[in-house]
Amino acid sequence: MDSTEPYQLHVFFFPLMAQGHLIPFVDMARRFSSHGVKVTIITTPLNACLFSNTIDRDKQLGLDISIQLIPFPSEEAGLPKGYENAGSFPNFSAVALKFFNGLSFLQQPFEELLQEHRPDCVVADMAFPWVTDVSAKLGIPSLIFHGTCFFSLCISDSFRRYTPHENIKSETDTFVVPGLPDQIELTRSQLSDDLKKKTDLSKMMERIRESERKSFGILVNSFYELEPAYADHYRTVVGRKAWHVGPVSLSNRNIADKSERGNRASINEHAWLRWLDSKKPNSVLYVSFGSMARLTATQLLEVAMGIEASGQSFIWVLRLNAEDSEQRRITEEFEKKMEGRGLIIRDWAPQILFLDHPAVGGFLTHCGWNSTLESISAGVPMITWPLFAEQFYNEKLITQVLKVGMSVGTMEYQRVGGEKALVKREVIIKVVEQLMGVGEEAEQMRSRARELKEMAERAFEEGGSSYADLTALIEELRLHPRPTV
Numbered sequence: 440m441d442s443t444e445p446y447q448l449h450v451f452f453f454p455l456m457a458q459g460h461l462i463p464f465v466d467m468a469r470r471f472s473s474h475g476v477k478v479t480i481i482t483t484p485l486n487a488c489l490f491s492n493t494i495d496r497d498k499q500l501g502l503d504i505s506i507q508l509i510p511f512p513s514e515e516a517g518l519p520k521g522y523e524n525a526g527s528f529p530n531f532s533a534v535a536l537k538f539f540n541g542l543s544f545l546q547q548p549f550e551e552l553l554q555e556h557r558p559d560c561v562v563a564d565m566a567f568p569w570v571t572d573v574s575a576k577l578g579i580p581s582l583i584f585h586g587t588c589f590f591s592l593c594i595s596d597s598f599r600r601y602t603p604h605e606n607i608k609s610e611t612d613t614f615v616v617p618g619l620p621d622q623i624e625l626t627r628s629q630l631s632d633d634l635k636k637k638t639d640l641s642k643m644m645e646r647i648r649e650s651e652r653k654s655f656g657i658l659v660n661s662f663y664e665l666e667p668a669y670a671d672h673y674r675t676v677v678g679r680k681a682w683h684v685g686p687v688s689l690s691n692r693n694i695a696d697k698s699e700r701g702n703r704a705s706i707n708e709h710a711w712l713r714w715l716d717s718k719k720p721n722s723v724l725y726v727s728f729g730s731m732a733r734l735t736a737t738q739l740l741e742v743a744m745g746i747e748a749s750g751q752s753f754i755w756v757l758r759l760n761a762e763d764s765e766q767r768r769i770t771e772e773f774e775k776k777m778e779g780r781g782l783i784i785r786d787w788a789p790q791i792l793f794l795d796h797p798a799v800g801g802f803l804t805h806c807g808w809n810s811t812l813e814s815i816s817a818g819v820p821m822i823t824w825p826l827f828a829e830q831f832y833n834e835k836l837i838t839q840v841l842k843v844g845m846s847v848g849t850m851e852y853q854r855v856g857g858e859k860a861l862v863k864r865e866v867i868i869k870v871v872e873q874l875m876g877v878g879e880e881a882e883q884m885r886s887r888a889r890e891l892k893e894m895a896e897r898a899f900e901e902g903g904s905s906y907a908d909l910t911a912l913i914e915e916l917r918l919h920p921r922p923t924v
């Protein structure tokens with residue numbers, strides 16, 4: 440190598456096997472690679488199939504990026520063969536503990552890869568808290584990725600620090616989350632059980648925090664201008680070193696990468712594009728609950744009836760339970776009735792292409808952070824319907840801080856795959872009409888959403904805050920002592 444050339448860093452990326460984590464991880468890895476870093480993504484065979492075409496295209500463009508496979512420990516974890524991704528299980532709640540416990544079996548193959556390749560840095564999902572120690576043994580710095588925004592990381596920190604929820608008797612009384620830049624209120628009913636009592640998952644969260652403290656820092660898929668008060672709060676009050684590198688979905692520049700992102704879409708591109716092209720700007724509502732959630736038959740019916748009565752054109756991405764004939768019947772009948780006015784997509788949609796289409800004017804979302812940030816990056820206001828994880832926190836950022844969304848008003852934390860709370864059709868009709876209508880509030884939201892889109896693009900481009908943070912991180916890693924051999 441020419442001695443004037445900067446040293447080429449080698450970074451391992453190790454995502455959790457769940458679409459909400461795998462997708463931003465792959466985007467992030469590709470982003471590092473486009474900055475001249477040699478990148479290796481570590482995952483299991485069935486997860487690799489979900490993005491290997493994209494990586495092959497990057498390689499053809501000359502990027503130094505590759506995938507290293509390790510076996511998924513189905514047998515050791517007591518899980519059926521052929522399921523390697525959290526979103527592929529019909530009822531993830533029922534197997535979540537086995538799945539997370541099973542992740543520890545990945546430690547040995549991961550350690551062997553580290554020994555063999557000695558990368559300069561590891562970016563690991565928070566779900567692998569052992570990575571920090573394993574890497575430190577070899578003198579390799581590790582960065583942790585949570586998948587969510589600064590805002591929600593700050594709320595989680597406040598719960599740990601002040602435990603405000605422990606002094607509240609009622610599940611439905613609101614309380615203020617202490618110590619934050621804004622007055623954010625939640626109810627106990629919106630919190631996960633793992634926060635309210637000691638469970639195996641809450642013990643795992645303890646290990647995650649410990650590994651965070653020992654790590655080199657945190658990577659965040661967000662941009663500074665979106666949540667400046669929370670980015671500052673996280674760095675100064677929570678006290679973690681953090682780099683914001685998002686919105687990482689903007690790493691996908693061409694149609695092939697966008698349409699195959701995370702999976703192969705289950706609808707032909709010409710069919711949906713022709714359909715959306717035939718619609719007026721901002722006239723279509725996009726409805727999706729992410730990669731994990733499955734609504735009950737009763738809830739599906741309420742959504743269907745609500746959308747029908749609202750008179751709104753729509754695209755609805757459905758994730759059904761294969762064995763539930765009632766779900767199939769309801770949605771098939773609805774699909775027939777709505778022909779022309781609505782497009783129903785089963786399993787997987789090219790979400791970022793939909794959100795980017797000028798006809799899409801609103802997104803009914805479960806507030807997963809990726810969907811939220813993708814909607815913001817596309818300038819699309821949201822209807823918020825949080826279900827689980829940190830989605831109730833994200834909802835507050837959307838509706839209260841950024842003011843680019845309206846809530847359906849759900850109050851109850853759900854288990855993944857077992858959604859029970861019922862949002863009635865009347866509520867759906869009202870909020871759809873409000874967001875997609877011509878009122879002043881909706882107009883202001885659309886205008887704020889457009890501003891955020893521009894800010895997101897600027898942050899990601901050369902000269903922007905996310906670009907600068909990534910460049911600074913790469914420089915800092917270059918100065919870090921090389922791993923021990």
Ligand SMILES: O=c1ccn([C@@H]2O[C@H](COP(=O)(O)OP(=O)(O)O[C@H]3O[C@H](CO)[C@@H](O)[C@H](O)[C@H]3O)[C@@H](O)[C@H]2O)c(=O)[nH]1
Pocket residue numbers: 458459460462585586587700701727728729730731732756786787788789790791806807808809810811813827828829830
């Ligand atoms: O048909 C689909 C469905 C989903 N997606 C993509 O899949 C991702 C889904 O991620 P997200 O919106 O964050 O939802 P979940 O899959 O539910 O994500 C989990 O992980 C996130 C990151 O930690 C958390 O914010 C969520 O609460 C948690 O449920 C997004 O990139 C979507 O664009 C598609 O492309 N097509």
